[in-house]
Amino acid sequence: MKIRERLSGNEAAATAMRQINPDVVAAFPITPSTEIPQYFSSFVSNGKVDTEFVAVESEHSAMSACIGAEAAGARAMTATSANGMSLMWEMLYIASSLRLPIVMSLVNRAVSGPLNIHNDHSDAMGARDSGWIQIFSENNQEVYDNLLMAHRIAENKKVLLPVMICQDGFITSHAIENIEIEDDETVKKFVGEYHPEHYLLNDKEPIAIGPLDLQAYLFEHKRQQAQAMVEAKQVILDVAKDFEKLTGRKYGFIEEYKMEDAEIAVICMNSTAGTAKHTVNNLREKGIKAGVIKVRVFRPFPAETIANAIKNLKAVAILDKADGLNAVGGPLFTDVTSGMLINGVHVPAISYIYGIGGRDTTEEDITEVFTNLEEIVKTGKVDRPYRYLGVRGEK
Amino acid sequence: MKKIDSNITWQDITPGGNIYTAGNAKEFKTGSWRSVKPVYISEKCTQCGLCFPVCPDDAIPVNKDQKREDFDYDACKGCGVCAKVCPFKAIEMKEN
Numbered sequence: 459m460k461i462r463e464r465l466s467g468n469e470a471a472a473t474a475m476r477q478i479n480p481d482v483v484a485a486f487p488i489t490p491s492t493e494i495p496q497y498f499s500s501f502v503s504n505g506k507v508d509t510e511f512v513a514v515e516s517e518h519s520a521m522s523a524c525i526g527a528e529a530a531g532a533r534a535m536t537a538t539s540a541n542g543m544s545l546m547w548e549m550l551y552i553a554s555s556l557r558l559p560i561v562m563s564l565v566n567r568a569v570s571g572p573l574n575i576h577n578d579h580s581d582a583m584g585a586r587d588s589g590w591i592q593i594f595s596e597n598n599q600e601v602y603d604n605l606l607m608a609h610r611i612a613e614n615k616k617v618l619l620p621v622m623i624c625q626d627g628f629i630t631s632h633a634i635e636n637i638e639i640e641d642d643e644t645v646k647k648f649v650g651e652y653h654p655e656h657y658l659l660n661d662k663e664p665i666a667i668g669p670l671d672l673q674a675y676l677f678e679h680k681r682q683q684a685q686a687m688v689e690a691k692q693v694i695l696d697v698a699k700d701f702e703k704l705t706g707r708k709y710g711f712i713e714e715y716k717m718e719d720a721e722i723a724v725i726c727m728n729s730t731a732g733t734a735k736h737t738v739n740n741l742r743e744k745g746i747k748a749g750v751i752k753v754r755v756f757r758p759f760p761a762e763t764i765a766n767a768i769k770n771l772k773a774v775a776i777l778d779k780a781d782g783l784n785a786v787g788g789p790l791f792t793d794v795t796s797g798m799l800i801n802g803v804h805v806p807a808i809s810y811i812y813g814i815g816g817r818d819t820t821e822e823d824i825t826e827v828f829t830n831l832e833e834i835v836k837t838g839k840v841d842r843p844y845r846y847l848g849v850r851g852e853k
Numbered sequence: 854m855k856k857i858d859s860n861i862t863w864q865d866i867t868p869g870g871n872i873y874t875a876g877n878a879k880e881f882k883t884g885s886w887r888s889v890k891p892v893y894i895s896e897k898c899t900q901c902g903l904c905f906p907v908c909p910d911d912a913i914p915v916n917k918d919q920k921r922e923d924f925d926y927d928a929c930k931g932c933g934v935c936a937k938v939c940p941f942k943a944i945e946m947k948e949n
Contacts, residue, residue, distance in 0.1 A: 556869040618868060656871060664875035671870045674859040679870055681863035 459641045460705075467630035470598040470637055471537065471563045471623070472497035474605035476507055477645035480561075481532035481652075484512035484523035488542035489575045490627035491565035495537055517542040521549035521560075528558035529667045531657025533609065536560070539627060540567035540581045547585075553620045554589030555683060556668050559612030560620040562590075563605065566728065566779075567627040568815045576816020577627040579727065582756070583780040583789045589683050591621040591690055592757040594727040596713075598635045600754075601625045603707055606640075609649050610697045616689040626729040628816070640705065648704055687758045694755055711760035713752040714767055716742065720749030722831040723768060725794060726777040727753045730812075730819055734777075737824040748828050753790065761797025768794075769803045772835040775827045777847070779813045787811075787844045806840045812847035823847050879928070883910055887931035890949045893923050897943035904935040904944065 465473060471494050475483065483502075485495035495511075502511040510527075514520045517538055524534040538546065543564060553560050568574040569581050582592055591611060595601040601623065608621040625631055640648070656665055671679060691711075698709040715735050717723060724734050731752035741748040751767055753760070768774050776795075778788020786792055787809030795807050810827060813819045827847060834840055846852045854873050855865045867873065900920050905913040912929035914922045936944040 558869075656873060663873060666872040666875075667869065669870050669872055675857075675861075675866065675870060678861065678863035678866045679868075682866065682868060685863070 459644070461639050461641060463637050463639050464634050465598055465602075465637050465639075466493070466632055466634045467595075467598045467601050467625045468493035468565065468632065469497060469634075470602040471565075471605060471625070472501070473639060474602050474645075475535055475563075476501045477640075477642050478533075478535070478605070478609065478649050479507045479646070480509055480535045482510045482512065482524065482527035482534040483536065484514050484520045484527070484534065485536045485538070486514050486517050486520045486542060488517070488539050490567055490577075490631045491537045491539040491542070491563060493631070494563050494565070517545040518549060521546040521553060524560045525549060525553050525556065525558055528553075528560050529556065529657065530659045531654050533652040534560050535562065537563035537565065539565045540569045540575075543581050543585065544569055550585055550588045550590060550620075552668070555679065557618040557683070557686070558620060559609065559618055561605070561608040561612055562620065562622045563601075564622045564624045565627045565631045566624050574815040575627075577629050577779070578814050578816065579624075579779040580781075580814075582622065582624050583778075585622070586757055586789060589619060589687070590757065591617075591619050591687070591694075591755075593621065593623050593755055594753065595623060595625045595630065596729055596731045596752060598625075598630055598633070599637050599707070601630065602637060602639060603701065603705070603709065606645060606648060607697045607701050607709075609652070610700075611690065611693050613652055613654075614690075614693045615655070617686050617693050619683070619686050619690060624728065629729045638705075644704065648701070691758050691760070694758075709754060711753075711755040711763045712767060713754060715750040715752065717749040717751065717767060719747055721747040721772045722774070722828060722835060723749040723751055723771055724775045724777055724824065724827055725751045725753060725764070725768070725790065727756065727779070727790065730777060730779065733819060733821060734824050737821045737828070740821070741825070741828055746828065746832070756790070759793050759797070761793070762801050764794055765798050765801035765803040768798070768805055771805045773806045773808075773831040775808050775810055775831055777810045777812050777827070781811045781814065785844075806834050806838075808834070808840060808843045808845055810845050810847045811849075814849070817848050819848060882927045883930050884912075884925075884927045887926075887929060887949050889931045889933065889946045890926065891924055891929065891931065891933065891936050891944045892947050894943045894945065897941050899941055899943075901940065903938045903940065907934045907938050909934070
C-alpha cells in the first residue's frame with residue numbers, strides 16, 4: 459500500500475531506516491545529517507524498531523562500530539556529512555576492503571576549511587576511490603528509494619561492498635517535499651533478511667577477519683574488490699528492476715531528460731538536476747534543443763552509458779559541485795571525458811565548478827551554461843575547458 | 854577453502870583475507886622476520902621454567918616432562934625476551 463507523505467530528506471532517510479529496521483545503527487551528529495540519527499534514536503526509544511543504537515563518541519567510532527557489527531553478522535547503518543566522513547576515512551577503506559555491506563546516508567556538505575556547513579560534493583568526491591558504491595539522489599523521494607535498494611545491492615554475494623546514499627545538505631535534507639512511501643510490510647519483504655555466508659558470531663565456523671595482508675596477497679584482494687565493483691553494475695540494474703515492479707518508479711545509472719533530440723546538454727548530480735530540468739523546459743520553449751543527464755550512480759562509474767547518451771551532442775558541460783583542485787577540472791568532468799575517449803566519443807566538453815560551500819545555483823546560472831554551450835557550437839572552439847559558475851571575479 | 858599461499862589467484866583467494874578455520878597461526882612462519890636469534894645452551898639450563906611463559910610466539914616447546922626443548926625457529930621472531938628473563942645465561946642472542 460502506498461502512502462502519501464510530506465517529509466524532509468533527512469526524515470525520508472530516517473523513515474527508510476525505520477522500515478529497514480537494521481540490527482545496529484552507530485552514528486555521531488554532524489550538520490546537516492544530524493537529524494537522521496536524531497529521528498532514528500526516537501524510533502528506538504519509542505519501540506518502533508528493535509535496532510541497537512550505539513551513541514558513539516566520534517565518526518571514526520561510528521564506522522568502526524558498523525564494521526564490528528557487520529563482521530559479527532549484523533546489518534549496520536550510519537549517517538554523516540563532510541568532516542564527519544573525513545574522520546571515518548581510515549575506516550571507510552577497512553569497511554570496503556573487508557567486504558562489509560554497510561549502508562551509509564551521506565548528506566553532502568563542503569569539507570572544511572575554511573569552516574562551512576553548507577552543501578557541495580567535496581565529501582563524496584574525496585571518497586570516490588575508497589571502494590564504496592556511491593548513489594546520488596535528486597530529491598527526497600530518491601533518497602528514500604535509493605536507501606530501500608541499498609542493502610540488496612550491498613549484500614549481494616557478487617558485490618559485498620558498502621554503499622553510500624548521497625543527498626544535498628539542506629537543499630534536500632531540510633526541505634519538506636511530497637513523497638510516496640511504501641508500507642512497512644512491503645519494505646520489509648523487499649529488503650529481505652540478512653543472512654551472511656561467513657560471520658564472526660557463527661559458532662560453527664570460527665573465522666578471522668582482517669588479518670595481515672602483505673606483498674603476497676593485498677594485490678589479489680584489491681583485484682577482487684575491483685571485480686566486485688564491476689559486478690555491482692548489473693546488480694544495481696537488477697535491483698532497480700525489482701523496485702520498479704514494486705513501486706512503478708524506474709531507476710538506472712543515469713536519468714536522461716529531453717535527450718532524444720538534444721544538441722547541447724549539462725551533466726550533473728543530486729538536486730541541481732531539478733534546477734537544470736526546469737531550465738531546459740524554459741529553453742525548449744525558445745526552441746533551444748537542450749537536455750540534462752543526471753548521474754545517479756557515480757561508483758561504479760557508468761562510463762559507457764554516459765558516453766552513449768552524449769555521443770550525438772554538439773557540446774556538453776559537466777557540472778561539478780566539488781573542485782578537482784588538479785588544474786584540469788572537476789572529478790565528474792575528468793571521469794566523463796575519459797569515459798568518452800575510451801568509448802570513441804568526441805564531443806566538445808567543458809567543466810564547470812559550481813555551488814561550492816552552498817553557493818546558490820539558479821536557473822540563470824544554468825541558462826548561462828547553455829548560452830556558453832551554444833557559443834561553443836557556433837564557433838567550434840573550446841578555449842577554456844576548466845570554468846567556474848557563480849564565483850565572483852570570474853569572467 | 855583453497856590453501857592460501859603465494860600461488861593463489863585473485864579468483865580463489867578469500868574475500869578480505871578472511872580465514873575460515875581456527876588454530877592456524879602455526880602455518881604462518883613468523884621466524885622469517887628474525888634478524889637476531891636466541892641460542893639455547895642446554896648445559897647452563899636448570900629447567901627453571903621462566904623462559905617459555907614469556908615467549909609471545911610460543912616458540913619454546915615444552916615436552917611431557919615439563920622440560921623445555923630447543924627453539925622452534927619457524928615461530929621465533931627473535932625478540933629476545935627469553936634471553937632477558939633467563940637468570941642462568943642459558944640463552945644467548947646471536948646474529949641470525
